[in-house]
Amino acid sequence: MNVDLGSIRQVSSESVDFKYFLSGTGIYAQANCRSGYWVTFPEKQINRPQSSATQRMLDKVCSYLGSSAMPSQPEAGRALVFDPPSNVRATPNGSVLCSIRSRQTINVYGRTGQWYETDYCGGNGYIHQGQLRF
Numbered sequence: 001m002n003v004d005l006g007s008i009r010q011v012s013s014e015s016v017d018f019k020y021f022l023s024g025t026g027i028y029a030q031a032n033c034r035s036g037y038w039v040t041f042p043e044k045q046i047n048r049p050q051s052s053a054t055q056r057m058l059d060k061v062c063s064y065l066g067s068s069a070m071p072s073q074p075e076a077g078r079a080l081v082f083d084p085p086s087n088v089r090a091t092p093n094g095s096v097l098c099s100i101r102s103r104q105t106i107n108v109y110g111r112t113g114q115w116y117e118t119d120y121c122g123g124n125g126y127i128h129q130g131q132l133r134f
Contacts (some may be wrong), residue, residue, distance in 0.1 A: 028109040033062035079132040088125040099123040
């Protein structure tokens with residue numbers, strides 16, 4: 001299990017969004033640091049530490065609450081697709097999975113360069129930051 005430290009973003013006084021990897025699979029989550037659990041997305045599954053490794057993960061992401069180490073750019077949450085049509089791609093600059101044809105707000109989970117990951121097409125895909133407003 002590895003945490004993408006660059007993905008950690010404070011979303012409230014007690015919660016942070018983050019991405020971690022389990023067996024090479026990226027998982028988006030939000031930790032509720034006060035209550036000691038995290039929720040994975042898009043499943044919305046609630047998890048509590050069951051091992052020292054998961055407790056260390058939770059402790060690490062929660063150590064970023066109020067930290068100046070937080071990324072200054074939005075990394076996860078909701079974004080407006082402001083000037084459709086906008087393509088969602090399988091990889092940054094990759095093949096088109098689907099197109100967003102109306103102005104709407106979508107989920108974004110993390111950033112790779114100038115591309116934000118989204119689940120708009122029913123699975124993981126990427127949309128260019130130039131198509132989004134936070």
